[in-house]
Amino acid sequence: MELSLYRWTTAGVQRRPVTSSASRADVVERARAGDVSAFRELYALHHRQVARQLTFLVPRSDLEDVLQDVFIEVYKSIRRFEGKSAFTTWLYRLTVHVAMKSRRKHTRSRLDIVEEVPDRAHEGPTPDEVSLSAERQARVEALLEQLSPKKRAVLVMHDLQGLEAQRIAELLDTNILTVRTRLFYARRELEQLAKDDPALADFFGGTK
Amino acid sequence: MKHLEPDVIEGAARSAPEGDVAAHLASCAACRQHVASAKARQRLLGGLTPYTLSDVAFRRVEARLEEAIGAGELEPSPWRWLGWAAGALAVAAVAFVVVGSEPSLPRVVSLPQPKVVLAQAPFHPLTVLATRKAQARQGEGAWRELSPGDVLEAGELLSSQSATLAPQDDVAWAFSVDGSLALGGVATLTLGAGEVVARVGAPVEVLASTRRVLSHDALFSVSRVGAEVVLQVAEGEVEVVDSLTAERRRVKAPQALRWSDGSALSDGREEALVALVAPRVAAKPWVRLDASGLAVGTLVSLDGVSLGQAPFVELVTSGRRRLGLTPVGGAQRESWAELVGGQPFTPKVELPSLENDGPEPDAAALERVMSELKRQRPKLAACYDKWLKANPTAEGEVTLELLVGAQGRVKRARVTEGTISAASSECLVTTAKSLVLPPLGTDATLEVPLLLRTPRK
Numbered sequence: 001m002e003l004s005l006y007r008w009t010t011a012g013v014q015r016r017p018v019t020s021s022a023s024r025a026d027v028v029e030r031a032r033a034g035d036v037s038a039f040r041e042l043y044a045l046h047h048r049q050v051a052r053q054l055t056f057l058v059p060r061s062d063l064e065d066v067l068q069d070v071f072i073e074v075y076k077s078i079r080r081f082e083g084k085s086a087f088t089t090w091l092y093r094l095t096v097h098v099a100m101k102s103r104r105k106h107t108r109s110r111l112d113i114v115e116e117v118p119d120r121a122h123e124g125p126t127p128d129e130v131s132l133s134a135e136r137q138a139r140v141e142a143l144l145e146q147l148s149p150k151k152r153a154v155l156v157m158h159d160l161q162g163l164e165a166q167r168i169a170e171l172l173d174t175n176i177l178t179v180r181t182r183l184f185y186a187r188r189e190l191e192q193l194a195k196d197d198p199a200l201a202d203f204f205g206g207t208k
Numbered sequence: 209m210k211h212l213e214p215d216v217i218e219g220a221a222r223s224a225p226e227g228d229v230a231a232h233l234a235s236c237a238a239c240r241q242h243v244a245s246a247k248a249r250q251r252l253l254g255g256l257t258p259y260t261l262s263d264v265a266f267r268r269v270e271a272r273l274e275e276a277i278g279a280g281e282l283e284p285s286p287w288r289w290l291g292w293a294a295g296a297l298a299v300a301a302v303a304f305v306v307v308g309s310e311p312s313l314p315r316v317v318s319l320p321q322p323k324v325v326l327a328q329a330p331f332h333p334l335t336v337l338a339t340r341k342a343q344a345r346q347g348e349g350a351w352r353e354l355s356p357g358d359v360l361e362a363g364e365l366l367s368s369q370s371a372t373l374a375p376q377d378d379v380a381w382a383f384s385v386d387g388s389l390a391l392g393g394v395a396t397l398t399l400g401a402g403e404v405v406a407r408v409g410a411p412v413e414v415l416a417s418t419r420r421v422l423s424h425d426a427l428f429s430v431s432r433v434g435a436e437v438v439l440q441v442a443e444g445e446v447e448v449v450d451s452l453t454a455e456r457r458r459v460k461a462p463q464a465l466r467w468s469d470g471s472a473l474s475d476g477r478e479e480a481l482v483a484l485v486a487p488r489v490a491a492k493p494w495v496r497l498d499a500s501g502l503a504v505g506t507l508v509s510l511d512g513v514s515l516g517q518a519p520f521v522e523l524v525t526s527g528r529r530r531l532g533l534t535p536v537g538g539a540q541r542e543s544w545a546e547l548v549g550g551q552p553f554t555p556k557v558e559l560p561s562l563e564n565d566g567p568e569p570d571a572a573a574l575e576r577v578m579s580e581l582k583r584q585r586p587k588l589a590a591c592y593d594k595w596l597k598a599n600p601t602a603e604g605e606v607t608l609e610l611l612v613g614a615q616g617r618v619k620r621a622r623v624t625e626g627t628i629s630a631a632s633s634e635c636l637v638t639t640a641k642s643l644v645l646p647p648l649g650t651d652a653t654l655e656v657p658l659l660l661r662t663p664r665k
Contacts, residue, residue, distance in 0.1 A: 036277055043270055051260045064261055068269045075277065140252055159253050184214050191245045194252060203248045 028087045031078045039078070043071055049088070050095050056156045057099040059145055070098045093171045096157070100149040139200055143193045151186035158183055212239045221246035264417050271418075271452040334360045334373040334391065337382070337490060338515075338522035342368030356496055356523040362392025372487045372522075381408035384487040387432075395420065403431035407486040419467065420449040426461070427486050440464040442484040448473060488513070493549025494523040501554055507534040508555060510545075524553075531555055576646040577612065581656060584643055591635035592660045595628065604628050608640055608656040616645040628660065 024045065030038035050070050051063060058066045073094055081090050144152055153172065157163045158179075165183070169176045194200040212220070212232060220229055220243045233240050261269075335357065336342070342354040344366045351367070360366065360373065367388045374382035387402010395415035397404060404414055407427045414421040416432040419439075426444030430437065439448060441461040448457045448465075450473050457473040459465060465476035499508050502518035509515060509532035515522055526549035533555060534540040547553050588608075595602045606626030611619045621640035623633045636658075 039277070040270075040274070043273065047266055047269070048260065051266070052258070055258055055260065056256070060259060064265045064269060067261065067266075068272055071269070071273055072276070075273070137256060140256060159250075160256065180214070187214075187246070187249060191249050194249065200252065203252050204245060 024087075028078070028081065028083075032081060034079075039075055042074065042078075046088075046091060047071070050091065053092060053095050053161070054099055056141065056144055056160055057096065057153060058102055060141065062102065066099060066102045069102060070095050073098055089171070093173075096153055096171055100153050136199055139197055140194070143190055143197065143200075146193060147186055147189055151182050151189065154179055154182040155186040155190065159187070211236065212242070217242045217246050218250075221250055267418060267452060274452075332375045333362075335376050335523070336360065336371060336373055337488075337494075338370070338372040338384075338520065339368065340370040340516075340520055342366065342371040356521050357494070360391055364391045365389075366391060372489075374487075374489045380410035381406060381412050382487045382489040383407070399430060399432050401432055403429055405429040405484060405487060407489075415451075418451040419473075420451055422447045422449065427484055428461075429484055436466065436468055438464065438466045438479065440481055440484060442481065442486075490523055490525040493526050495526045495547040495549060496552045497522050497524045497547070498552055498554050501556070502533070503535060505536040507540075508532065509534075509540075526550075570649065573646065573648045574652075577616075577648060577654070580645050581643075587639050587643070588636060588658065591632050591639060594635060595632040595660070596662070598629065598631070602629070603661045606633070606636070606658050606660065608636060608658055610640055610654045610656060612645055612648055612652050612654055614648060614650050616647045618643050618645065619651075624655070626658075 027038050027041045027045065031042050047067065051067050054063055054066055054070070074091065077094065081087065144156070147155065154168060157168050157171070158165065163171075165176050165179045169179045172179070191204070195204045212229065216229060217239070219225070220233065224230075225233055225243075233243065336354050336359070337356060339354050339356060343351040344354055344358075344360055344364045345351045346361070346364050354360075354366075354368070354371065359376065365388070366385065368385055370384065370386055372382065372384040383397065383404050383406035385397075385402065385404045387404075388400035389402070389404065390398040390400065395413045397406075397412075397414045399414060399416040404416075405427075406412060406414065406423070406429070408423050409425050412423050414423075414430050416430045416437045419430075419437045421428070421430050421439060423444070423446040426441060426446050428439065428441045428444070428446050430439055432438075439446070439459060441459050441463050443461050445458060445460045448459060449455070453472070455473045457476070462481045464479040464481040466479055467473065467476045497508075497510075497515070498521045499506070499515070500519035500521060502508070504518060506518040507514060507516075508518060508520075510524055510529045512530065512532070515524070524547065526547045529545050529547055530542055531545040532540050532542045545553065545555065592602075604627045606628050607624050608621060609624045610621050613619050618641050621637045623636060628636075
């Protein structure tokens with residue numbers, strides 16, 4: 001049966017595409033001025049990017065809630081964005097802060113989690129193009145959750161999202177030495193946790 | 209010996225080391241160990257599959273933000289509401305703390321509670337009545353295969369080709385599902401994909417995409433493929449609520465509607481309503497009927513109601529039930545089956561079969577048959593005489609079951625109840641089979657009670 005195309009609106013406000021950088025800047029300005037419709041457009045423009053940045057930073061079952069928390073914080077803090085850095089940088093910094101402060105929620109079903117299109121994310125180093133089984137993936141994610149928020153953030157941003165240490169230091173408002181130290185200990189802790197995990201120990205088989 | 213720096217170790221793990229690094233590694237066992245560990249970790253992290261939220265989840269977040277903003281839950285920066293002087297003081301104080309810092313983000317991000325707190329729907333454990341290739345898991349736990357009698361709790365995820373479930377404590381509602389769903393939480397059932405058919409006599413809420421289907425008394429189905437939701441209401445009435453806009457719409461039987469996610473409820477397209485088969489709910493006490501031993505494809509029925517094709521296992525009602533077995537390409541055979549509550553039952557094709565009763569014979573024909581049976585009673589009494597010769601005090605009550613053909617021929621006979629010697633029982637069966645009764649006009653099964661007693665003196 002043929003299906004008609006549906007126009008979709010939310011709360012009576014129809015979406016409109018925002019494409020050029022000038023119009024994007026305009027959206028931020030209008031949001032700063034308290035224009036609620038501009039805030040909606042910010043969400044429409046950036047929700048996928050924020051969700052991608054939150055991946056592995058928070059448990060996947062919390063992704064939806066933390067995404068909501070990020071945009072709540074955007075709404076509350078947008079007036080304090082002064083334009084000294086790109087809005088996306090400011091948003092990334094805020095996203096990481098919210099993720100690091102979030103408490104485990106576990107309120108959502110995994111039915112709403114879908115695999116990301118491979119070429120749109122995961123820019124980190126991939127020495128071997130080996131994808132993990134679903135179970136192993138879950139185990140690795142569980143290990144990441146065991147790291148402290150600070151260590152996890154640095155590890156995910158550096159090793160999974162491919163950011164340079166200097167950039168991470170700027171985003172976390174700290175110095176590069178601290179980033180490197182956290183990264184070193186995060187990696188070492190993760191290796192130890194993985195070696196102790198029966199499902200992952202064979203990855204380290206040759207190291208024992 | 210000085211060990212390699214972490215960055216160098218990472219590089220050596222990523223690609224084959226050369227020069228000084230290779231030379232150092234050749235002589236430093238600890239460094240080789242670090243490189244091997246780093247390589248393993250890199251493989252581990254490199255193998256992670258990125259994920260994101262579904263479109264529906266993104267829209268849900270958007271809807272909650274809309275609602276929170278609309279309700280004034282999210283207060284903007286405080287100085288907006290302060291007077292000029294107080295505002296200047298607040299700005300000065302903030303500047304004092306974070307002077308020179310571009311982001312001006314608070315060091316500690318305090319998050320307000322989202323206004324929309326999704327209510328947890330009441331949920332009672334569900335018993336699996338019937339299932340085919342169904343599995344469930346709690347949270348992140350391992351999947352477990354389901355079979356009838358298993359109990360499912362709130363928070364479980366169910367994936368099934370076919371499963372029928374009902375609450376343990378009552379039978380006010382039941383549903384069958386073909387697809388995946390989550391139990392409890394923000395709705396009684398949250399349909400991931402597939403179809404749910406529900407017969408409800410109690411408040412039940414089914415969430416499919418952004419549509420909430422609320423029902424108190426109805427027979428309906430909700431199916432979802434991607435962002436398409438189809439609702440069919442065969443009996444009663446249900447209410448559909450759009451989770452994003454809170455728009456509501458009542459759908460009365462008989463009606464079938466199709467929506468696309470994001471479309472207004474008023475845009476629902478009408479469709480032809482297909483016949484809905486309500487999930488069958490067996491009354492307690494349940495018997496676990498295991499048809500997995502039958503030939504594949506054998507059709508199994510109880511009291512004329514099809515249970516499906518073997519192999520399967522299902523909970524059914526106890527009692528004396530008419531069991532029908534129809535092999536692939538063969539004719540149906542029926543027999544009586546005693547199903548005892550709490551005890552498993554395994555149907556077998558070897559069971560003695562009873563042909564279907566035809567239409568009810570007319571009363572006059574039946575009367576003629578009973579008169580003939582009374583007339584031929586001495587033949588049956590001869591069997592009792594044989595028993596008395598062996599046991600002078602023998603007496604008892606038996607029921608003789610006769611399958612009488614349309615022309616009056618006794619096609620089959622057996623003693624179904626009562627206490628009697630084996631020899632006498634065999635005698636009764638043989639004698640009954642020799643009887644020729646008046647034509648009944650149809651095949652019929654007669655139950656003839658016989659009282660075996662010597663005349664009182």
